[in-house]
Amino acid sequence: MxxxxxxxxxxxAMGGALIAAPLSLRAQEEITANENAVGMLYDSTLCxxxxxxxxxxxxxxxxxxxxxxxxxxxxxDSPPDLDYRTRNIIKLYKEDEDGKNxxxxxYQCMHCVKPSCVSACPxxxxxxxxxxxxxxxxxNKCIGCRYCQIxxxxxxxxxxxxxxxxxxxxxxxxxxxxxKLKGEPACCETCPTGAVIYGKRKDLLAEAKRRLAAxxxxxxxxxxxxxxxxxxxxxxxAGTTFENLGFPELEHDSAALMSEHVQHTLYKGFIAPVxxxxxxxxxxxxxxxxxxxxxxxxxTDHELEEEIKKELKHKDGGK
Amino acid sequence: MVxxxxxxxxxxxxxxxxxxxxxxxxxxxxxxxxxxFVKGIGAVSNxxxxxxxxxxxxxxxxxxxxxxxxxxxxxxxxxxxxRMKYHPLIRSALVTSMFGYMLAGMxxxxxxxxxxxxxxxFIPSRWQTxxxxxxxxxxxxAYNVVLMIEVLPAILERFIHSETTRFPKLKHYALIIYPxxxxxxIFIVVLGITLPTMHQSSLGSMLIxxxxxxxxxxxxxxxxxxxxxxxxxxxxxxxxxxxxxxSISFNRPFESEIQRLSKVIPxxxxxxxxxxxxxxxxxxxxxxxxxxxxxxxxxxTEILLISGGTFILMWRQYRxxxxxxxxxxxxxLIGGGWYRFNVYLLGFKPHGNWSYFPSLPEFFITxxxxxxxxxxxxxxxKLFPIMPKLxxxxxxxxxxx
Numbered sequence: 001m002x003x004x005x006x007x008x009x010x011x012x013a014m015g016g017a018l019i020a021a022p023l024s025l026r027a028q029e030e031i032t033a034n035e036n037a038v039g040m041l042y043d044s045t046l047c048x049x050x051x052x053x054x055x056x057x058x059x060x061x062x063x064x065x066x067x068x069x070x071x072x073x074x075x076x077d078s079p080p081d082l083d084y085r086t087r088n089i090i091k092l093y094k095e096d097e098d099g100k101n102x103x104x105x106x107y108q109c110m111h112c113v114k115p116s117c118v119s120a121c122p123x124x125x126x127x128x129x130x131x132x133x134x135x136x137x138x139x140n141k142c143i144g145c146r147y148c149q150i151x152x153x154x155x156x157x158x159x160x161x162x163x164x165x166x167x168x169x170x171x172x173x174x175x176x177x178x179x180k181l182k183g184e185p186a187c188c189e190t191c192p193t194g195a196v197i198y199g200k201r202k203d204l205l206a207e208a209k210r211r212l213a214a215x216x217x218x219x220x221x222x223x224x225x226x227x228x229x230x231x232x233x234x235x236x237x238a239g240t241t242f243e244n245l246g247f248p249e250l251e252h253d254s255a256a257l258m259s260e261h262v263q264h265t266l267y268k269g270f271i272a273p274v275x276x277x278x279x280x281x282x283x284x285x286x287x288x289x290x291x292x293x294x295x296x297x298x299x300t301d302h303e304l305e306e307e308i309k310k311e312l313k314h315k316d317g318g319k
Numbered sequence: 320m321v322x323x324x325x326x327x328x329x330x331x332x333x334x335x336x337x338x339x340x341x342x343x344x345x346x347x348x349x350x351x352x353x354x355x356f357v358k359g360i361g362a363v364s365n366x367x368x369x370x371x372x373x374x375x376x377x378x379x380x381x382x383x384x385x386x387x388x389x390x391x392x393x394x395x396x397x398x399x400x401x402r403m404k405y406h407p408l409i410r411s412a413l414v415t416s417m418f419g420y421m422l423a424g425m426x427x428x429x430x431x432x433x434x435x436x437x438x439x440x441f442i443p444s445r446w447q448t449x450x451x452x453x454x455x456x457x458x459x460x461a462y463n464v465v466l467m468i469e470v471l472p473a474i475l476e477r478f479i480h481s482e483t484t485r486f487p488k489l490k491h492y493a494l495i496i497y498p499x500x501x502x503x504x505i506f507i508v509v510l511g512i513t514l515p516t517m518h519q520s521s522l523g524s525m526l527i528x529x530x531x532x533x534x535x536x537x538x539x540x541x542x543x544x545x546x547x548x549x550x551x552x553x554x555x556x557x558x559x560x561x562x563x564x565x566s567i568s569f570n571r572p573f574e575s576e577i578q579r580l581s582k583v584i585p586x587x588x589x590x591x592x593x594x595x596x597x598x599x600x601x602x603x604x605x606x607x608x609x610x611x612x613x614x615x616x617x618x619x620t621e622i623l624l625i626s627g628g629t630f631i632l633m634w635r636q637y638r639x640x641x642x643x644x645x646x647x648x649x650x651x652l653i654g655g656g657w658y659r660f661n662v663y664l665l666g667f668k669p670h671g672n673w674s675y676f677p678s679l680p681e682f683f684i685t686x687x688x689x690x691x692x693x694x695x696x697x698x699x700x701k702l703f704p705i706m707p708k709l710x711x712x713x714x715x716x717x718x719x720x
Contacts, residue, residue, distance in 0.1 A: 255530035
């Protein structure tokens with residue numbers, strides 16, 4: 001088989017790309033939050049666990065109640081965890097039952113600086129708003145593939161499993177409701193102790209550092225969300241470890257970037273797939289010729305063509 | 320490129336007992352699919368927010384498309400490596416591929432929550448090219464079409480050679496389309512090699528983004544390469560498996576091409592095993608892989624199955640025994656599928672207290688779709704020239720039986 005050097009190089013494009021993608025030096029592009037990115041700071045030591053934020057969130061965003069299984073009258077909203085009716089929840093960590101060591105924790109979307117859900121979504125239903133960095137969801141584009149759920153390291157997007165026409169549910173910082181009307185998310189507006197506050201990420205980070213510096217004995221040294229998976233716009237400070245508060249220990253590199261890097265190496269400009277196609281087509285055509293020569297000897301090709309011609313003629317004649 | 324004399328219609332009764340058994344499971348599956356569309360996914364499945372993908376994705380999409388790589392793997396041997404002697408096997412391989420990918424397509428439509436929005440894939444402003452899922456979805460859709468075109472000549476030949484005058488128009492059109500299709504078919508065939516290379520590797524890339532959830536024994540940037548090689552040896556094994564099954568259930572002699580084909584497999588699996596171990600070593604995960612915990616045993620099972628199948632096929636005396644060839648093909652099918660299950664389900668552990676085991680209806684929906692696939696294959700080979708024509712001496716021995 002005659003292969004020109006250029007063609008050889010072309011194949012190397014796809015075959016090699018599969019090998020090169022993981023090995024190629026990754027200029028891990030610096031993930032930096034936008035100057036105007038907004039988020040929240042939650043201070044676990046200030047939270048009194050009143051759950052006013054949970055109620056307010058449901059009220060503002062028109063979410064159904066999640067009654068406990070024992071609640072026969074179904075009068076109370078007591079969600080056990082985040083789910084398709086609950087975008088925001090307060091939980092309590094207890095070291096032991098006599099309750100010397102305890103801390104509250106608030107869960108909702110972390111609004112990652114480089115969100116995996118946005119990177120994963122095939123149809124742009126998950127989006128990161130330009131500037132503010134708010135990660136929000138558009139049900140009119142969503143196909144319900146739940147890849148965002150697979151991708152999210154915090155398990156935040158929830159799916160309406162019992163619904164015939166389900167959607168994904170997650171916190172969007174009240175982008176379409178409270179933030180739009182009153183300038184801050186419902187949970188921050190309603191919090192009586194200021195345990196969760198809204199603001200620009202850089203200001204919140206500065207505030208968190210100020211609190212840590214002012215009361216080093218009260219707080220853990222780390223700010224959760226400062227670096228995790230490339231940083232999140234919602235950040236946490238607490239008196240107990242973040243592992244106790246139920247947070248996963250995460251790398252500072254973003255898996256979304258890693259995935260995009262592999263994908264872009266393979267598909268940049270669609271060069272590798274086109275080169276692969278071109279090369280394969282060339283080889284296949286070359287092989288076909290030799291095959292046809294062989295077949296010509298047997299004249300099978302010829303026979304069928306004759307047969308078809310005859311049939312067609314016969315038909316036309318018949319009409 | 321006309322090989323019309325290589326295939327024939329398998330002349331046998333369509334309504335056999337196995338037909339009715341398969342029909343039963345198909346109907347059951349479709350009834351449960353009906354329940355899913357009326358009452359929601361939660362009503363029939365055990366999937367949860369922690370395990371948002373269950374067997375409908377892990378088996379029906381990730382594994383079944385690999386099992387449907389027979390057409391892909393054979394096309395590489397025949398058209399690229401120029402081994403025309405295998406050509407008689409391609410049609411049945413393509414038909415299995417077509418049904419396998421159809422199964423994946425149907426399963427996805429059952430699995431996705433907002434199926435009515437799937438037109439989003441045809442709206443360029445919604446394309447999200449960073450998404451691995453986008454590449455997989457578009458590529459699989461395209462490949463489904465390619466497979467149908469590749470199977471089309473068999474259908475057309477049937478009408479061309481039909482003696483009855485029941486469909487005179489069809490015959491006329493078939494006579495016009497067939498030679499034209501034949502001229503361009505090679506370009507479709509090449510597309511049928513390019514597309515699976517793309518989406519089979521992407522099926523591996525799919526889990527790269529879930530780094531914090533997928534166990535490091537499986538999470539690597541080499542997932543795409545491992546998946547595409549895995550698809551190849553599963554493809555060859557499935558051609559062997561399928562030929563063996565049809566030789567039993569259709570009372571045909573074992574095709575001699577198969578034994579020669581089994582020689583190819585150890586080379587492919589050896590490359591895979593090399594990449595697998597080199598990657599584990601490079602990422603310093605060999606210790607974890609043999610630590611003896613749950614994940615480690617899942618890994619060891621995967622490796623034992625694949626290296627076991629490879630080992631058998633390395634020996635000439637085993638390759639000449641149809642039984643051993645069949646056994647090793649089975650080992651490779653299960654092992655290769657096991658690897659994919661490890662990546663999509665068993666090695667996947669989200670943070671928190673989540674667990675997943677498929678519910679009965681979930682199982683029966685998958686079984687129903689698989690039954691439908693086999694049913695379609697069995698009917699199609701009895702209506703259209705798809706099975707390889709028996710070699711003369713083989714035909715004689717078959718008659719003697």
